[in-house]
Amino acid sequence: MSLRLLPYGERAVLAEVDDAAAVLGLGGLASNARGVLEVVPAARTLLVRFDPRRTTAAAIGAVLRSFAGGEATDDPADAVVDLEVHYDGPDLAGVADEIGVSVEALIRQHSGVDYTVAFCGFAPGFAYLSGLDPALHVGRLAEPRTEVPAGSVGVAGEFTGVYPRSSPGGWRLLGRTDAPLWDTAREPPALLTPGTHVRFRPR
Amino acid sequence: MIEILEPGSYASIQDGGRPGYGRLGVARSGAFDRAALRLANRLVGNRPDAAAIEVTLGGLSIRVHDAVTLALTGAACPGFDWGSATTLRAGAVLRLGAPPQGLRSYLAVRGGLAATAELGSRSTDTLSGLGPAPLRSGDQLSVGTDIADDVRGASAAPDPVRRVLRVIAGPRDDWFTPAALALLTERAWMVRPESNRVGIRLDGPGLERVRPGELASEPTLPGALQVPPDGRPILFGPDAPVTGGYPVIAVVRDDDLDAAAQLRPGDSITFRR
Numbered sequence: 001m002s003l004r005l006l007p008y009g010e011r012a013v014l015a016e017v018d019d020a021a022a023v024l025g026l027g028g029l030a031s032n033a034r035g036v037l038e039v040v041p042a043a044r045t046l047l048v049r050f051d052p053r054r055t056t057a058a059a060i061g062a063v064l065r066s067f068a069g070g071e072a073t074d075d076p077a078d079a080v081v082d083l084e085v086h087y088d089g090p091d092l093a094g095v096a097d098e099i100g101v102s103v104e105a106l107i108r109q110h111s112g113v114d115y116t117v118a119f120c121g122f123a124p125g126f127a128y129l130s131g132l133d134p135a136l137h138v139g140r141l142a143e144p145r146t147e148v149p150a151g152s153v154g155v156a157g158e159f160t161g162v163y164p165r166s167s168p169g170g171w172r173l174l175g176r177t178d179a180p181l182w183d184t185a186r187e188p189p190a191l192l193t194p195g196t197h198v199r200f201r202p203r
Numbered sequence: 204m205i206e207i208l209e210p211g212s213y214a215s216i217q218d219g220g221r222p223g224y225g226r227l228g229v230a231r232s233g234a235f236d237r238a239a240l241r242l243a244n245r246l247v248g249n250r251p252d253a254a255a256i257e258v259t260l261g262g263l264s265i266r267v268h269d270a271v272t273l274a275l276t277g278a279a280c281p282g283f284d285w286g287s288a289t290t291l292r293a294g295a296v297l298r299l300g301a302p303p304q305g306l307r308s309y310l311a312v313r314g315g316l317a318a319t320a321e322l323g324s325r326s327t328d329t330l331s332g333l334g335p336a337p338l339r340s341g342d343q344l345s346v347g348t349d350i351a352d353d354v355r356g357a358s359a360a361p362d363p364v365r366r367v368l369r370v371i372a373g374p375r376d377d378w379f380t381p382a383a384l385a386l387l388t389e390r391a392w393m394v395r396p397e398s399n400r401v402g403i404r405l406d407g408p409g410l411e412r413v414r415p416g417e418l419a420s421e422p423t424l425p426g427a428l429q430v431p432p433d434g435r436p437i438l439f440g441p442d443a444p445v446t447g448g449y450p451v452i453a454v455v456r457d458d459d460l461d462a463a464a465q466l467r468p469g470d471s472i473t474f475r476r
Contacts, residue, residue: 006374009426009454014374027226040225040422042446047225047422120228121420121446124331127228128420165332184321184333190227 005061012049013057015064019044020118020130024195026067033063041119041194043128080197081179083162085111085153087202089173095138095155109133110174111200115160117192125164125182127192132160144170151176153200164190204268205312207342208296211262213399214338215327216318217309219252224322225445231425232328232441235400235464236307239277243311246274246288248352253315254325256338258308260467261301265310267291271346272313272354278305278465279361286358288313304364305465313354317347329400330442365462368455370428370474375418375450379430383410387428387452388474392436396468401444402429402437403466409434410452420446426455426463428474438463 003026004016015026023041030048031039035055040047048060087107096106115129132155140156145168148154152163154171163169164181177200181191192198207214217240220233234240234257241251256263261280272290279285281300291297302308318325318335327334338344376384386408395404410430423429427439429449438455440463453474455463466472 007371007454008374008424008451009371009457011457012424012454014421038223038225040445042422043419045419045421047424049225049424119420119422119446120226121422122228122444124224124229124333125227188227189322194226 001067003065003067005057005064007057008047011052012047013060015046015048016044017046020116023118024116026064027194029067030060030064033060036060042121043118080199081191082199082201083153083177083179084203085175085177085200087175089153089175091154091172092174095136095172095174098138099135106136106174107202109136110155110160111202115198117194117196117198118159119194120190120192123164123167125190125192127161127190127196127198128159129161129192129198130159132158136160138172140170141172144168148173149176151178151181153177162192205271205344205346206266206268207338207340207344208264208266209262209340210338211258211260211299213259214263215257215329216254216316216335216338216344217257217326218254218324220326220441221322221324221328221333225422228445229322229333230328230331230442230445232326232334233324234309234326235441236277236309236461238461239307239309239464240311242286242358243274243276243309244315246276246286246355246358247272247311247313248350248354249311249313249315250349250351253311253347253349254318255309255311255316258299258310260306261299261308263310264296264298266296267293269293269346273297274311275299275308276311276358276361277308278302280308285361288354288356305361306467307464312346313350315347315349317345328442330444364465364470365459366470366472368459368463368472368474370453370455370476372453372476373451376452378412378414378450379452380411380413383412384452386410387436388476391471391473394466394468394470394472398466398468400440400442402439403463405436405438407435410436412450417448418450420448421451423447423451424454426457426460427451428453428455440464
């Protein structure tokens with residue numbers, strides 16, 4: 001596994017690896033290291049924020065370099081969330097048309113795979129799910145919608161995801177779910193956290 | 204109870220924020236000038252990160268319905284003593300004028316503000332909408348009872364606004380020409396009017412990249428100097444998005460981020476390695 005360590009101010013270090021699975025694996029390792037305050041994964045990078053009174057970027061680098069790859073060890077890795085989806089999104093037919101399949105085939109392809117939450121971003125609880133069939137990699141809308149309803153299931157590039165709350169957005173919308181993705185009265189408030197496995201079930 | 208008569212151009216409730224939720228897509232938020240918040244709270248005997256009002260360019264007017272003890276820190280505003288605990292009697296009205304320098308002031312009340320907390324914080328996150336809404340005329344704020352210590356009296360004079368911020372190059376300095384890195388630390392940068400708690404937008408010589416395209420989304424932190432395609436850096440504030448796809452050329456040292464909170468549109472600043 002290739003690993004590059006990049007400085008991020010004097011209280012964090014950014015680790016760059018090959019893919020989302022390696023990011024999650026590193027994250028599990030880093031979150032248990034001495035002096036680490038927070039670990040934030042993204043697509044190919046992991047941010048490790050630390051207490052400079054208790055550790056150094058070099059010490060964290062040494063811990064990260066000891067990672068030899070393998071299974072993600074982020075805490076909710078064993079959790080599987082099934083999301084029931086109404087496949088009636090406004091972009092369903094357009095995406096099927098663009099990739100040259102029927103709507104039924106698109107629904108089968110999108111719901112026939114187990115996904116993993118690679119990271120959250122864009123908005124609280126917005127999970128980027130990896131594992132999308134490369135045939136379903138399509139671009140974002142040229143003009144983002146000013147309001148995407150909460151629960152909308154979309155695709156963009158290599159990721160699929162669900163809008164946790166109503167917001168502007170440019171993902172291509174295939175359907176919607178009624179599952180409560182974000183609830184600040186719950187711990188954790190996000191239903192989908194990094195490492196969680198996700199399945200979409202058509203209904 | 205504290206009644207907001209006028210919030211000024213922008214005022215919100217801020218405390219120590221929500222650090223540690225980045226992996227769920229939640230920004231740190233909280234007071235932009237953290238040292239000023241802590242000082243205001245210490246003066247009135249609160250815990251250091253208790254919720255207070257963050258005022259932008261003065262203009263806040265309040266009426267206190269009960270006697271309260273308040274302290275103002277950050278940018279000094281005409282209309283109220285800076286850096287000392289002052290008790291107002293019930294019914295008194297406080298009007299803050301515009302600060303002659305600096306941008307953000309902190310008005311702490313003994314006992315703290317008792318807004319509903321989300322994810323352990325009462326801070327308004329202007330980007331994600333977490334926490335209470337920004338303050339508006341007519342809002343009634345409850346005063347809490349969380350007192351940590353005696354009232355501390357007075358502090359020294361406010362620090363002058365600092366216009367030199369120290370940076371550490373990276374993580375993506377290699378996406379830019381050597382000339383761009385030199386420009387970042389040699390030239391003056393002007394604060395643009397579109398600046399807010401999400402980011403301080405800067406104007407100056409465009410920073411040229413050696414490679415086109417975008418990064419896969421990367422985690423970010425307040426203090427990051429992200430450079431969009433127009434080459435003008437944005438200094439990320441406490442409400443900045445937690446991931447972003449534009450390269451970060453350098454990161455402002457954490458100790459200097461409080462000073463950035465006091466930069467106002469039109470101010471000129473420099474960065475130093």
